[in-house]
Amino acid sequence: MxxxxxxxxxxxxxxxxxxxxxxxxxxxxxxxxxIPRNSASRRLKINAQRRMRRMWPGTDMKVTVDALPTPCFVADARGITRYVNARAMEIYPGAKPGDPLSFSLRAPSLLEAFDRACSNGTAERINWIEKVPTETWLEAYIAPIHEPGPQEGQTSSRKPAFVLVVVQDQTENRRLERMRTDFVANASHELRTPLASLTGFVETLQGPARDDSEARDRFLSIMLDQAGRMRRLIDDILSLSRIELRAHVRPQTSVDLCEIVRHTNDALGPLARDMKMTIRLDLPETPVMISGDRDELIQVTENLVENALKYGSTGEVVDVSLTSKQMGEGEIAWELAVRDYGEGIAPEHLPRLTERFYRVDVDSSRAMKGTGLGLAIVKHILTRHRARLDVESAPGKGATFKVIISG
The missing domain is CATH 1.10.287 (Helix Hairpins)
Structure with a gap:
């Protein structure tokens, strides 16, 4: 101008x-x-572009994070969330870019590890437990992401441009570990008791009762009962182990559920007569064909009916019925119900009935020669068959165990 x-x-x-x-x-x-443009102006523009790149992750990073099956957060060095993958949005619905990371992940140990990762530039791995709404074990892997340095293969020594936080739920693994530990402890305890009894009686027979024929007969009878208890316990432990090994393989053989129930009725008929009880069957006239393992399903029905006979003996009758259920969209399932009219089960015991070695009444269970593993075996067999077990009971009104299995 x-x-x-x-x-x-x-x-x-x-x-x-x-x-x-x-x-x-x-x-x-x-x-x-x-005339060339002002170099200072060009530098300002480049620096502004770099600041924008440091503030928000690029498309490549977002695509990579979205491909991960676990909840992932991308935050900057100040702890501001810059991206949240789809899995994290499902588990943490309130998480959104622009909010502090502490709004979604409130564990103090995680936030401290985040600060250390930013300061030291090294990855951190931490574990913590959340008590609400249920006890949950979580693990987080925190990895700083640096901008490329001036030379290839180098990174900047400044604070990381972004920090990747990957959260994994370890609850199932911890519960399985605890269950395994409890199982070993309980199994050793259950075996130790009859073994101690056998040892004590043998020592007595070798010593003070050596020439006492009456005591010898009484002790040998008790020893036989204790040996039988150990045998039943070992058989149930081995049976449970075999079922667990095949838990992921669904049976493909076609079996008749009605025939299985009738077989159980024939097998347990003598026990019912000895206990002066009656097993009443209500079955369809035509065969009920399902995919399953015959021996395992017989084990399920025998366990449920035998429990009904033993623990519902005050009712004198056990009803076993098999009915069809409409599950929606043309899918049909069958409900096998075993009902007794005994004393019933208190509500606080119902959620734990299928736990290993769990007994509502320890003395009564041992008197009935129970091992505490019967319903645990039933649960694992039904899991293999993609079936489920429902229990309905109330004190004084008996109990009904229902097996729902697809046709």
């Missing part, structure tokens, strides 16, 4: 031809445009 004003003045004052002035103006404009 200044050049244009000067040239205009020269044309007017010194009467320079207009075409000469236009030629000079054009040359001046061309020279001005050819």
């Amino acid at each position: 200044a050049s244009a004003v000067i040239l205009t003045g020269l044309v007017v004052v010194y009467e320079i031809p207009v075409w000469v002035g236009l030629l000079c103006f054009t040359a001046t404009l061309a020279a001005t445009l050819s």
Whole structure:
């Protein structure tokens, strides 16, 4: 603009031809445009672009994080959430970019590990427990993500551009570990008791009761009962182990559920007569064909009916019925119900009935020669068959065990 004003003045004052002035103006404009831009301005623009890249992760990072099956958060070094993958949105519905990471992940140990990762530039792995709404074990892996350094293969020594936080739920693994530990402890305890009894009676027979025929007969009878208890316990432990090994393989053999129930009725008929009880069957007239393992399903029905006979003996009758259920969209399931009319089960015991070695009444269970593993075996067999067990009971009103299995 200044050049244009000067040239205009020269044309007017010194009467320079207009075409000469236009030629000079054009040359001046061309020279001005050819001058490089201010390097400081260019640096400001580049720095602004870099700041934007540091503030929000790129598309490649987002795609990679979305591909992970676990909850993932991408935050900056200040702890502000910059991206949340789809899995994290499912588990932490309130999480959103722009909020502090502490809004979603409130564990103090995790936030401390986050600060250490930012300060030291090294990855951190921490574990913590959340008590609400249920006891949950969680593990977080916190990894700083640095910008590339001036040379290939190097990273910047400053704070990381982003920090990746990966959260994994370890609850199922911890529960399985605890269950395994409890199982070993309980099994050793259950075996130790009859073994101690056998040892004590043998020592007595070898010592003070060596020549006492009456005591010998009584002790040998008790020893036989204790040996039988150990045998039943070992058989149930081995049976449970075999079922667990095949838990992921669903049976493909076609079996008749009605025939299985009738077989159980024949097998337990003598026990029912000895206990002066009656097993009443209510079965369809036509065969009920399902995919299953015959021996395992017989084990399920025998266990449920035998429990009903033993623990519902005050009711004198056990009802066993098999009915169809509509599950929706044309899918049909069968419900095998075993009901007794005994004393019933208190509500606080119902959720734990299928736990290993859990007994509602320890003395009564041992008197009935129970091992505490029967319903645990039933649960694992039904899990293999993609079936479920429902229990309905109340004190004084008996109990009903229902097996729902797909046709």
